[in-house]
Amino acid sequence: MRFIIGAFRYSVILLVATLTLAACEESGDGVATLAELSMDEISGTTTNCAVVLTARQGMTYTARVVSGYEWCLFGGDNVVVEGTLDSGEDTKSIFLYLKENYTYNTRQAEIFVNFGNGDSYMLLLSQLSADPTVALDKEWAELPRCKKRENFEYRYYTVDKVGSKSNVRNYTICFDITKKASLWVAYPMHSFYLTGSASRQDEFIAEPTIPTQYQPALSRSYRGWYDRGHQIAAADRKCSQEMMDQTFYWTNMTPQQSNFNQNLWGSLEGKVRNERCADTLYVVTGAYFDGVRHSSIDATTNDNAGKACPIPTHYYKLLLRTKKGNTKKAISEITDASELRAIGVFIQHHNSGESTTLKEEYFVSVNELERITGFDFFPMLPDEIEEDVEEQCDRGAWF
Incomplete structure (x- = not known):
């Protein structure tokens, strides 16, 4: 069971890719590499989201928050995460943790993803201002x-x-x-x-x-x-x-x-x-x-x-x-x-x-x-x- 408490500072949503630096290419076994977000714009109260990676099993990756890290970080308050797509999986979700946006302005974060085969992607996430009421x-x-x-x-x-x-x-x-x-x-x-x-x-x-x-x-x-x-x-x-x-x-x-x-x-x-x-x-x-x-x-x-x-x-x-x-x-x-x-x-x-x-x-x-x-x-x-x-x-x- 899950329940949300207090002012509901935590919620989950997946995000979509808006900008790529390299086209999708097959990674050798018919699986094209891809890094994406499910939505390019989220509400000001969304505080948990994910980067979704697609590649062949065993592919290495590095993901880095290059801007917006004051309010957008990977788990453990990390700016950078590295890893490998495990055996039996060709997709993987890497979770980001966000602060609610009470700045009254939309803000953006950039996440750079680089795969072991050289493919790379820049993802742009926009967070709207939250209504404080x-x-x-x-x-x-x-x-x-x-x-x-x-x-x-x-x-x-x-x-x-x-x-x-x-x-x-x-x-x-x-x-x-x-x-x-x-x-x-x-x-x-x-x-x-x-x-x-x-x-x-x-x-x-x-x-x-x-x-x-x-x-x-x-x-x-x-x-x-x-x-x-x-x-x-x-x-x-x-x-x-x-x-x-x-x-x-x-x-x-x-x-x-x-x-x-x-x-x-x-x-x-x-x-x-x-x-x-x-x-x-x-x-x-x-x-x-x-x-x-x-x-x-x-x-x-x-x-x-x-x-x-x-x-x-x-x-x-x-x-x-x-x-x-x-x-x-x-x-x-x-x-x-x-x-x-x-x-x-x-x-x-x-x-x-x-x-x-x-x-x-x-x-x-x-x-x-x-x-x-x-x-x-x-x-x-x-x-x-x-x-x-x-x-x-x-x-x-x-x-």
Whole structure:
């Protein structure tokens, strides 16, 4: 398992080559030498990247940071690394470690790579200025804008390996230490996540990086008729036992009235799963504390340690996906709003009895939920279509 802590100073991305001093040549056994980066421009908060080498087995190489070494170095704070492509490999990644860029200016680093056969490459890396007001910057379509706020803790969770896939993301939280709850949880939904043999262990545990005094103690349920309601459901992560277990962190729980949790909200969770598609469904689930409180819901309850825990007045979900579901396009690549569909569901927290009916009044646009909550949802939408997509509220296109 991997988790990111604090102000998220470490993230991983691969970079692409922009400038070469020599053309690719075959190195004697049909493998052409090549040194490249996966992107020539990275965000100001990207702090870990790699130079990717291709050559025959046994080929030696030297890589040197020739400029920008004040903020860009190889592991161990080295300016130069040397090595050999080992037996059984014809590609190799050499990692660079970067400082976040709060200079308000784009900066560049040059990395010179020389192979044992004489081939050489100059790679140019540009790092944009970081927005000092942003706590977490990831190009994930489900992720709301993560602004730095005094009481907010952002965390995201990944798993090293699921089947043939590596470094698989699970979900992201915006945890409010004053509410002892996450205000939103954002995650991708796809058949990949829903297929597998993982099962509920029902072991509710503390999130490992946020001090426990800020978390609700939930080895057992909240006091009264309030369940430990998952924001990302355990059933949304059947692909991996480790992923499902991460959904049992206390920070993923809020006090949900039992009937509401098990009937109305549980039914909605199932309907959302049915909206998955090959292109991926992007989901934000949230708890809202500042609305009109239903008479059946208390203002607070208590955790296992007797700490008071505020109870949400409303719960919500936001959904975004392609209309066709199989375009193979990233959200950021789409320039026609008609290719996407989006909607919000905003429900007053109440004792819903056995009802599973989703009333028309529950459905709202993304824009409306932004106005209510103050969050900026789906910022990865291209500017030219963002307003049209976020104004959609076509209940008939969903469920």
